[in-house]
Amino acid sequence: MSRGTVESTRGIFFNLAAGIGYIYTHPVVFAIMILTVLHCALTMAYEAVLPYFARSILGMTTGSELFKGPTYLMIGVGAGGIVGNLALARLQGGKIRGQLFLWVGLASGFMPIAFGLMTTISQAMLAAAIMGASTAAFMTLSHGMIQALAPDGIRGRVMGANTWHAQGTMAGFNAINGVLMDMPWMTVPILLSGTGVMFVAVMGGSLLATHLRVIYARGIPAVVHTR
Numbered sequence: 758m759s760r761g762t763v764e765s766t767r768g769i770f771f772n773l774a775a776g777i778g779y780i781y782t783h784p785v786v787f788a789i790m791i792l793t794v795l796h797c798a799l800t801m802a803y804e805a806v807l808p809y810f811a812r813s814i815l816g817m818t819t820g821s822e823l824f825k826g827p828t829y830l831m832i833g834v835g836a837g838g839i840v841g842n843l844a845l846a847r848l849q850g851g852k853i854r855g856q857l858f859l860w861v862g863l864a865s866g867f868m869p870i871a872f873g874l875m876t877t878i879s880q881a882m883l884a885a886a887i888m889g890a891s892t893a894a895f896m897t898l899s900h901g902m903i904q905a906l907a908p909d910g911i912r913g914r915v916m917g918a919n920t921w922h923a924q925g926t927m928a929g930f931n932a933i934n935g936v937l938m939d940m941p942w943m944t945v946p947i948l949l950s951g952t953g954v955m956f957v958a959v960m961g962g963s964l965l966a967t968h969l970r971v972i973y974a975r976g977i978p979a980v981v982h983t984r
Contacts, residue, residue: 772914773914773917773918773921775911776914776915776916776917776919777918779914779915779918780915780918780919780922783906784968785906785968786903786906786907786915788963788966788969789899789902789903789906789969789972790899790903790919790922790923792862792899792959792960792969793895793896793899793900793919793922793923794922794923795956796862796865796892796895796896796899796956797924797927798926798927798929798930799866799930799952799953799955799956799959800865800866800868800869800888800892800952800953800956801892801896802926802927802929802930802931802933802934802952803869803931803934804831804931805931805932805934805935805938806934806935806938806945806948806949807826807827807830807831808823808826808827809938809945810826810830810873810881810945811825811826811827811830812826813944813945814873814875814876814881814945814946815876815877815878815881817878826878829878829881829882830881830882831885832882833882833884833885833886833889834885834889836886836889837885837886837887837888837889837890837891837893838889838890838893839893840886840890841861841889841891841892841893841894842893842894842897844890844894845857845894845897845898850976851976851977852974852975852976853976854898854901854902854976854977855972855973855974855975855976855977856973856974856976857894857898858895858898858899858902858973859960859963859973861891861894861895861898862895862956862960862963863957863960863961864887864891865888865891865892865895865956866953866954866955866956866958866959866960867953867957868884868887868888868892868953869888869949869950869952869953870949870950870953870954871884871887871888872884872885872888872949873945873946873947873948873949873950873953874946900916900919902972902977903915904916905977906977934948
């Protein structure tokens with residue numbers, strides 16, 4: 758919990774700018790936020806795709822099925838997200854969390870690819886659950902690391918700015934994916950495989966960044982004072 762003091766004479770935009778300024782001037786925090794933003798864009802902006810998936814892949818074409826299909830899939834995502842976060846609650850130690858950040862990031866990229874290849878509702882719900890578990894775990898780990906890195910006096914504003922980046926990106930890419938699915942040449946497997954492969958490449962490329970390699974190997978405590 759942040760106990761920082763917000764100046765009453767300053768407006769919301771000043772405080773948002775303070776959080777953004779901290780993120781953009783601290784390389785470790787900035788690197789984690791960039792990964793989080795790309796994760797939201799490439800692996801979590803799938804809500805707009807689910808109705809197309811239910812109709813074109815699962816064959817749910819009647820009036821009620823068009824509503825039930827996406828609902829069942831989101832239930833799978835939500836159930837997986839709960840399990841993923843509950844599993845994280847049992848973990849202790851920065852090193853294992855740093856290692857998991859890499860592995861659940863890779864899983865977040867591979868699972869949309871697998872999800873797009875499912876052909877029955879039971880298979881799709883299972884894949885959606887694993888997808889939900891990996892994406893939820895990644896987001897929880899990234900948020901937790903940024904909270905650990907941010908100083909107490911500005912932590913709330915840093916988390917607000919981070920959330921603004923992540924959720925804004927996810928909403929924007931949901932709109933983009935909706936537009937793409939209206940293209941006659943686009944299919945759900947093509948879209949999800951493309952975005953999934955891109956994020957796997959992002960996670961692989963992140964190994965080139967010294968700050969992130971340290972996190973993957975040792976966890977946050979080793980880099981908490983890095984500037």
